[in-house]
Amino acid sequence: MLPKAMSDVAAKTGLSPVPSATGNDIPVRSIFLEFLFIGATSFGGGVVAYLRDGLVLKRRWVDDQEFVEYLAISQSLPGLNATNMAVLVGDRLRGLRGALAALFAICLPGAILMMIAGVAYHAHGSQPMVTAVLKGVAAAAIGLILATTIQLGRKSFAHAYDLVFVGLTVFGVDQLHQSVPRVLIVVGILAILWYRPRKPKQTAP
């Protein structure tokens, strides 16, 4: 356990501690149904907030400390926050079966919806009115994803150095047209070494 790191994350995400109430076995069916509900209702992008509502506040399957801990792991690993959280919480509740149920359930509604949307778009996507509406949707979507990225950045910036690593990453991918893995490995290793563990006495650079 790393209480300090957790409270840091808690401070960043602005979540207050809510204790989990259940410790006994939760049926896989309940896990499936809860994640199916979250998967079907989390319109608008912010799936993490819906996950917290369902898992911490409504069901009390995990407490806020565990939730931010899982969120920190989800964000450091490749994979979408929503699916990583589903795997981690599902595993915590009922092991492999819980993880599979949660993952499948959170994906199912959106997958069906996007398949229908894709078929409809394929059939009617070239009509002028559809193109016009989607042009508006795409413009709104760029506002949305930029806002999400800025909000995430605000929560997690601690040092001015962070801006250097952000800048290097953007420059590498967007201007130098380097592949994402290459930039991730090079800048990622630089950043991890920069924030390497230091003993208290050796803090001076």
Added chain:
Amino acid sequence: MTQLISLLRVFSYLSILTVGGGLAAFPEMKNLVVNVHQWLNFTQLVHLYSMGQVSPGPNMMMIVAIGEWVAGIPGVIVVLLAFFGPTALLAFFIGRLWTRLAKWPWRASIERGLTPVSIGLLLAGCLSFARGAVTDRGTAAIAVVVLLVLLSSKINPAWLVLAGAIAGGLAFGPKIV
């Protein structure tokens, strides 16, 4: 069959690039599905990706539409397994390991160091996406308004995307009257 194998390779590769979010994989996705395999054009990718942002659940479900276009239902299944399988396995095993490594000092360094890099990857994704989505003054205006409203209020973004759809239809659509 070759298409299914291409889908498998492309989407399992994209899967491991989604550090910080699906958007981090967007520049590479654009390159692979538009330029290399030519499964769809850039505008279509931007349209599908935008729809995916408002659909409920994980925000990369638009990949099933690509799978469906390329290879029907088998394409959908392959794309879902390829895109969510590798990262789910990683989350499952690293998640268990990570909890046990709570006292390992490098763990905090890794989380700390990867944060700015993942934000950089997301921003690069934003820029790549914006090149397809912001094409004139009208689209720029919609994007800026949505951004400012979201940064200053707690409104559900789905409403703003709906407003964007209506604004798009009125501003760019065929004149009905």
